[in-house]
Amino acid sequence: MAEIQLKNLRHSYYPNPKTDADYALKEVDLVWEEGLAYALLGPSGSGKTTMLNILSGLLSASEGQVLFDGRDVTTLEARDRNIAQVFQFPVIYETMTVEENLAFPLKTRKIPTAQIKERVHFIAAELGLTSLLKRKARGLSAEQKQRISLGRGLVREDVAAILLDEPLTVIDPAEKMALRRTLKAVQLHLGVKLIYVTHDQHEAMTLADRVVVMDDGEVVQVGSPEELFANPAHKFVGYFIGTPGMNFIDCQLAEDMLIVGQTRYKLDAVTAKKLAMQSGGLSFGIRPDFLTLGAEQPGFSIPGTVVRMENHGDEHIIAVDIGGSQMLARVEDSVCADVGDAVHLIPSGEAIRIFAGQHVVPLPQTTFGGSS
Numbered sequence: 001m002a003e004i005q006l007k008n009l010r011h012s013y014y015p016n017p018k019t020d021a022d023y024a025l026k027e028v029d030l031v032w033e034e035g036l037a038y039a040l041l042g043p044s045g046s047g048k049t050t051m052l053n054i055l056s057g058l059l060s061a062s063e064g065q066v067l068f069d070g071r072d073v074t075t076l077e078a079r080d081r082n083i084a085q086v087f088q089f090p091v092i093y094e095t096m097t098v099e100e101n102l103a104f105p106l107k108t109r110k111i112p113t114a115q116i117k118e119r120v121h122f123i124a125a126e127l128g129l130t131s132l133l134k135r136k137a138r139g140l141s142a143e144q145k146q147r148i149s150l151g152r153g154l155v156r157e158d159v160a161a162i163l164l165d166e167p168l169t170v171i172d173p174a175e176k177m178a179l180r181r182t183l184k185a186v187q188l189h190l191g192v193k194l195i196y197v198t199h200d201q202h203e204a205m206t207l208a209d210r211v212v213v214m215d216d217g218e219v220v221q222v223g224s225p226e227e228l229f230a231n232p233a234h235k236f237v238g239y240f241i242g243t244p245g246m247n248f249i250d251c252q253l254a255e256d257m258l259i260v261g262q263t264r265y266k267l268d269a270v271t272a273k274k275l276a277m278q279s280g281g282l283s284f285g286i287r288p289d290f291l292t293l294g295a296e297q298p299g300f301s302i303p304g305t306v307v308r309m310e311n312h313g314d315e316h317i318i319a320v321d322i323g324g325s326q327m328l329a330r331v332e333d334s335v336c337a338d339v340g341d342a343v344h345l346i347p348s349g350e351a352i353r354i355f356a357g358q359h360v361v362p363l364p365q366t367t368f369g370g371s372s
């Protein structure tokens with residue numbers, strides 16, 4: 001497995017790109033560390049498949065370099081890059097047995113037969129395919145076929161990375177979880193680098209050590225699932241990750257006061273000065289998970305009126321109008337409130353984030369009374 005680096009990479013599908021909007025991938029500089037599972041997460045059209053195809057060599061980037069362990073592979077064809085790719089639809093030979101399918105990539109590399117057999121049996125065991133080895137691939141379920149596709153990638157010991165492009169799309173919902181669990185177990189056990197494209201945050205968060213979040217051709221943040229949830233560096237990460245996403249409320253600075261709805265937060269002089277220097281409008285960000293309802297706390301709680309309640313069984317999502325904008329709070333079932341009630345939202349001080357334009361402003365955790 002190799003460390004993969006993308007250097008000053010840009011890609012446009014147009015012959016003469018002029019503006020940023022002509023690029024499907026804008027400036028990307030990224031290192032994919034050895035042995036980790038990565039998810040490439042973003043909405044449709046954000047550039048995930050373009051990035052994956054540039055990594056594999058199926059697509060040649062308009063600008064920049066691709067390095068495997070420091071070696072420049074930018075101009076190498078896909079077959080010379082030692083990359084295995086698993087697509088949405090299984091790519092297997094239907095008339096071959098499972099064993100023959102798994103052995104195929106090794107046979108073409110003239111590996112000795114005994115060695116092939118040993119490796120095929122090892123990988124089949126990893127993927128739960130042992131009992132199917134003598135079966136023809138035709139007639140197996142989509143989930144089993146996708147395991148074979150994955151096995152055809154894993155069977156080679158020299159692969160630099162396994163790239164998976166939404167591999168669970170055609171899998172029955174009931175079987176998705178099992179395959180996802182197998183993928184994670186195989187990745188941990190064999191230490192392979194997986195790069196997994198998805199637009200499903202749940203899939204990304206459960207599978208990956210690092211999530212690369214993309215929006216409109218740009219990598220907006222790379223981090224562990226926990227980091228992205230706790231510390232979104234970009235507004236897009238705040239609302240794309242988490243269900244529901246982060247609340248963003250436009251706010252104003254008036255000397256050393258930050259005005260959020262009807263609440264005026266007193267800031268220390270350093271923070272007030274830092275916020276005054278920002279360009280781009282300020283917004284107050286807090287996840288619904290870190291808001292509760294409670295008694296008024298002057299200068300801290302945010303007053304509003306409940307406009308909607310969604311019952312999720314063991315919890316409620318409550319929408320509160322705070323004077324022209326809405327905040328969502330995720331509260332326990334035992335919290336009593338009704339549509340039309342006047343309430344006070346109590347934020348967790350350490351979970352408040354301030355954004356200028358699209359980007360978070362780094363502030364000490366204690367700014368809003370959180371613990372240090």
Ligand SMILES: Nc1ncnc2c1ncn2[C@@H]1O[C@H](COP(=O)(O)OP(=O)(O)OP(=O)(O)O)[C@@H](O)[C@H]1O
Pocket residue numbers: 013024042043044045046047048049050051199
């Ligand atoms: N062959 C192509 N020719 C022209 N434009 C393309 C081509 N392939 C992709 N694009 C454009 O490049 C941008 C990024 O597309 P890409 O397929 O990489 O996004 P994605 O995040 O993988 O989306 P999806 O989840 O829908 O597959 C989109 O605007 C898309 O329309």
